Amino acid sequence: MVKVTLRGLILVASLLLAPLAQAESTLEEQFEALQSAMLDKDHQRLSELFAYDGILHIANMPPVEGRPAIGGFFSRLFFFLESTRYTHEYTSIAAGNDVAWMTGRVVNTFAGDRESTSYDGKFLMIWENGDDGWQIALYSVSNNAPN
Numbered sequence: 001m002v003k004v005t006l007r008g009l010i011l012v013a014s015l016l017l018a019p020l021a022q023a024e025s026t027l028e029e030q031f032e033a034l035q036s037a038m039l040d041k042d043h044q045r046l047s048e049l050f051a052y053d054g055i056l057h058i059a060n061m062p063p064v065e066g067r068p069a070i071g072g073f074f075s076r077l078f079f080f081l082e083s084t085r086y087t088h089e090y091t092s093i094a095a096g097n098d099v100a101w102m103t104g105r106v107v108n109t110f111a112g113d114r115e116s117t118s119y120d121g122k123f124l125m126i127w128e129n130g131d132d133g134w135q136i137a138l139y140s141v142s143n144n145a146p147n
Contacts, residue, residue, distance in 0.1 A: 027091060027100055027127060030134050035086055041078040047071030051128055051135040059121065059143045082109045082116055100127045100134070106141060120144045
């Protein structure tokens with residue numbers, strides 16, 4: 001008969017969960033880097049957070065595919081985007097520590113001819129953990145406003 005102690009269970013659980021806790025911490029740092037790049041309107045730094053073959057999909061627009069195209073998209077967008085506010089709601093990391101997803105809400109404010117316009121929406125980010133660490137494989141943003 002195997003005798004299992006509480007201390008033994010805690011040790012095993014901590015060994016199993018430590019990589020996921022580290023991954024979540026690293027993902028949080030990457031998400032903060034994304035927010036910082038958006039606030040600084042730094043399309044180069046922002047595009048580097050994407051996988052080379054990453055995809056950006058914004059509601060009612062065709063997808064933007066690949067890091068160079070994503071960087072170009074944001075460089076043009078930043079002429080009109082006044083601000084972005086994210087509210088991170090959920091992160092889940094696959095057991096293999098190779099894929100994760102984040103969800104939350106976002107408010108984008110754009111400059112207009114006479115006044116600014118804000119759009120509330122939701123986001124989904126799918127991250128992949130590869131040789132270059134955690135990178136965005138897919139960033140999808142919806143708009144809560146009716147068409």
